[in-house]
Amino acid sequence: MATSSRSASTPGWPVSGAQSRPPAAQGAGGWTWALTAPLLVFLAIAFLGPVLLMLARAVSDAELPSAWPQTAQLLRDWDGNGPPDDRLAAALGTEILAARRAGTLNRVANRLNYDLVGSRSLVYATGDALERGASVRGFADLARIDRRWINPAVWTAMRHAAGPRTSFYLLASVDRRLDGDGRIVQVEREQAVFVDILLRTFLISAVVALLCALLGYPVAYLLATLPSRWANPLLILVLLPFWTSALVRTTAWVVLLQTHGVLNEALIGMGLIETPLALIYNRLGVYIAMTHVLLPFLVLPLYGVMKGISAAEMRAATSLGAGPLTVFLRIYLPQTLPGLLAGMIIVFTLALGYYITPALVGGGADQMVSGSIAFYTNQSLNWGMAAALSLLLLVPLTLMLFAGRYLTKSVPV
Amino acid sequence: MSVVTPYRTRAQRIGRGVLIGFCALVFAFLVLPTLAVIPISLNPSAFLVFPTEGLSLRWYAALFESPAWTQAFRNSLMVAVATTLIATPLGTLAAIGLARMRSRLKPLLIGLFAAPMVVPVIIVAIAFYFLFAPMGLVNSFVGLVLAHTVLAIPFVVVVVHASLQGFDFEVLRAASSLGARPHTVLLRVLAPLIAPGIAAGAVFAFMTSFDETVVALFVAGPDQRTIPLQMFEGVREQISPTITAAATLLVLLSTLLLGTAELLRRRSERMNRPPAV
Numbered sequence: 001m002a003t004s005s006r007s008a009s010t011p012g013w014p015v016s017g018a019q020s021r022p023p024a025a026q027g028a029g030g031w032t033w034a035l036t037a038p039l040l041v042f043l044a045i046a047f048l049g050p051v052l053l054m055l056a057r058a059v060s061d062a063e064l065p066s067a068w069p070q071t072a073q074l075l076r077d078w079d080g081n082g083p084p085d086d087r088l089a090a091a092l093g094t095e096i097l098a099a100r101r102a103g104t105l106n107r108v109a110n111r112l113n114y115d116l117v118g119s120r121s122l123v124y125a126t127g128d129a130l131e132r133g134a135s136v137r138g139f140a141d142l143a144r145i146d147r148r149w150i151n152p153a154v155w156t157a158m159r160h161a162a163g164p165r166t167s168f169y170l171l172a173s174v175d176r177r178l179d180g181d182g183r184i185v186q187v188e189r190e191q192a193v194f195v196d197i198l199l200r201t202f203l204i205s206a207v208v209a210l211l212c213a214l215l216g217y218p219v220a221y222l223l224a225t226l227p228s229r230w231a232n233p234l235l236i237l238v239l240l241p242f243w244t245s246a247l248v249r250t251t252a253w254v255v256l257l258q259t260h261g262v263l264n265e266a267l268i269g270m271g272l273i274e275t276p277l278a279l280i281y282n283r284l285g286v287y288i289a290m291t292h293v294l295l296p297f298l299v300l301p302l303y304g305v306m307k308g309i310s311a312a313e314m315r316a317a318t319s320l321g322a323g324p325l326t327v328f329l330r331i332y333l334p335q336t337l338p339g340l341l342a343g344m345i346i347v348f349t350l351a352l353g354y355y356i357t358p359a360l361v362g363g364g365a366d367q368m369v370s371g372s373i374a375f376y377t378n379q380s381l382n383w384g385m386a387a388a389l390s391l392l393l394l395v396p397l398t399l400m401l402f403a404g405r406y407l408t409k410s411v412p413v
Numbered sequence: 414m415s416v417v418t419p420y421r422t423r424a425q426r427i428g429r430g431v432l433i434g435f436c437a438l439v440f441a442f443l444v445l446p447t448l449a450v451i452p453i454s455l456n457p458s459a460f461l462v463f464p465t466e467g468l469s470l471r472w473y474a475a476l477f478e479s480p481a482w483t484q485a486f487r488n489s490l491m492v493a494v495a496t497t498l499i500a501t502p503l504g505t506l507a508a509i510g511l512a513r514m515r516s517r518l519k520p521l522l523i524g525l526f527a528a529p530m531v532v533p534v535i536i537v538a539i540a541f542y543f544l545f546a547p548m549g550l551v552n553s554f555v556g557l558v559l560a561h562t563v564l565a566i567p568f569v570v571v572v573v574h575a576s577l578q579g580f581d582f583e584v585l586r587a588a589s590s591l592g593a594r595p596h597t598v599l600l601r602v603l604a605p606l607i608a609p610g611i612a613a614g615a616v617f618a619f620m621t622s623f624d625e626t627v628v629a630l631f632v633a634g635p636d637q638r639t640i641p642l643q644m645f646e647g648v649r650e651q652i653s654p655t656i657t658a659a660a661t662l663l664v665l666l667s668t669l670l671l672g673t674a675e676l677l678r679r680r681s682e683r684m685n686r687p688p689a690v
Contacts, residue, residue: 031510031513032511032514032515033510033514033516035507035510038506039507039566040507040525042562043525043526043529046559046562046563047528048525050540050541050544051536051540054536054544215439219436222433222436237440237444238440240668241443241444243668243671244447245624245663247624248664248667251644251656251657251660252450252660254652255652256446256449262453262461265462292442295439324425352533353533353536355535356645360645370533370535374535374539377543378631383543386539387539387543390536393533393536394532394533394536397532397533401531
């Protein structure tokens with residue numbers, strides 16, 4: 001090698017002068033940054049960028065401004081009092097026809113319909129009339145084409161959609177909207193679904209975290225107190241499901257729990273029940289499958305914490321006359337609480353965003369926020385709503401994680 | 414340390430018995446449902462119950478003869494290999510950098526590197542979907558590999574970073590003092606020493622991609638159908654015995670690969686632990 005002859009002149013001595021930044025330079029910052037830079041750039045472009053751009057859709061309105069640019073500008077300049085002026089009405093007429101011919105009318109019609117049901121048919125009907133030769137020079141012409149244009153709510157909806165920023169999706173994600181006077185009001189009862197879904201998501205996640213704690217605490221305790229020749233093989237029983245994908249394990253639960261599944265057939269075969277039990281496609285199925293999928297995430301960190309607790313303190317307490325229950329409650333439990341809390345927070349936050357398991361084993365009334373996000377992305381194509389719901393999911397999740405960090409500072413992770 | 418205390422009183426012995434009994438039930442809950450799929454997949458009949466009249470590999474034959482499943486396997490393998498090849502070097506370099514970094518920004522960096530593990534996958538999935546759809550990258554392998562790489566990277570960073578704990582960086586100083594250039598030090602001294610850790614990270618990256626469903630649901634098209642997608646659709650429509658055969662193979666594969674990774678990880682931690690004084 002070329003370098004070997006050079007280093008031969010100074011055997012055994014650091015030759016930092018001969019090289020630029022040797023990788024082991026003490027406390028050098030440069031090379032550590034150089035090594036992390038590729039990943040930093042990759043994640044900025046392929047992760048942070050896309051996620052932030054997606055979230056930005058929650059507060060931006062692009063449908064109306066892109067289809068009707070001039071109308072959008074005039075709507076933004078208008079104070080909203082009284083009937084719209086003729087210049088605005090004329091621009092709207094021209095741009096409805098142009099958008100109809102360019103094939104962009106459906107997007108803006110859909111957007112207006114989110115805010116005011118019925119707007120879609122109004123926009124389409126007006127487009128049809130314009131195509132047939134009607135002309136719009138002023139507000140009166142619009143009203144003649146369709147009486148619905150004199151409804152102030154239509155113009156309020158259009159002003160809300162004129163962009164470029166909007167509070168519409170964020171408010172809608174908590175079942176609120178702006179009324180004509182710019183006040184935040186509750187949406188109509190039949191449209192108010194998101195608060196329910198959000199509360200349901202919290203409830204399911206909290207129940208799953210609690211179930212994991214109830215099942216996981218004794219297991220972690222047993223593993224931590226057994227001699228390692230017993231604990232290690234048993235630990236594999238916890239790792240085994242940890243390694244298998246959530247999809248495969250959910251599939252297994254469907255096979256076991258479905259109407260003519262293994263469990264129901266076995267119970268009927270034994271004569272214990274006559275008709276199959278409803279074990280799946282309901283809340284029970286969601287709790288069973290999600291607890292199963294997430295339990296290792298609680299056991300493993302808790303086991304780590306319990307392994308670190310010294311037996312000497314408990315022996316000391318016992319020798320001073322404390323009963324086993326007192327020792328457990330006053331010495332052992334307080335030391336394991338941070339680990340338990342950390343595990344429950346991990347389970348809770350993972351459960352918040354779960355999609356696969358509720359989608360496969362839940363019924364219609366068990367779908368969580370993630371299911372709504374998928375629906376608005378794939379089926380209703382309302383991307384602004386999907387983004388707002390994502391934000392709604394991320395905010396409590398981030399708060400939980402920070403709270404977790406604060407509460408569990410003592411957990412060695 | 415373990416907390417073994419002698420159980421003197423009768424009440425304590427009963428308590429211990431109850432604990433062990435309860436834990437046995439939880440262990441059964443953890444393991445049996447997944448393992449139950451194995452005998453069901455060997456049932457010669459089309460009913461999803463335990464076999465009573467002999468065993469058969471009929472559903473495995475159906476699996477291997479189905480063009481949809483074999484194509485899905487090829488797609489999964491291709492995406493997972495590509496993901497591993499990108500995520501492993503990126504994650505390994507970053508983990509090495511992190512291990513020696515003393516900057517105040519280090520916690521921020523760790524947070525960013527771990528974020529794809531914490532952010533719900535559905536959010537990563539639609540972020541990619543919204544980005545790729547206008548670019549025409551939806552229904553492409555490029556999109557799927559990029560998204561899977563993002564999801565796989567935290568595992569590589571965490572595993573390699575852990576294998577560097579207790580690593581004696583003086584070895585690298587020694588190498589460079591003997592004239593080795595930085596890349597030589599990295600590739601010929603450091604890499605072999607932490608090879609088990611890197612291999613474990615690579616296995617985690619591979620399995621992350623191979624098992625991934627949610628991003629694939631959004632980003633993959635009919636030509637990129639992966640094994641998990643094929644399973645997801647099957648479970649959603651009408652669950653067939655073929656799916657139990659596929660599930661069995663996936664359980665075996667992930668147990669084998671991640672079990673190996675776990676052994677590698679422990680070995681690497683043992684190797685680099687400072688000798689006991």
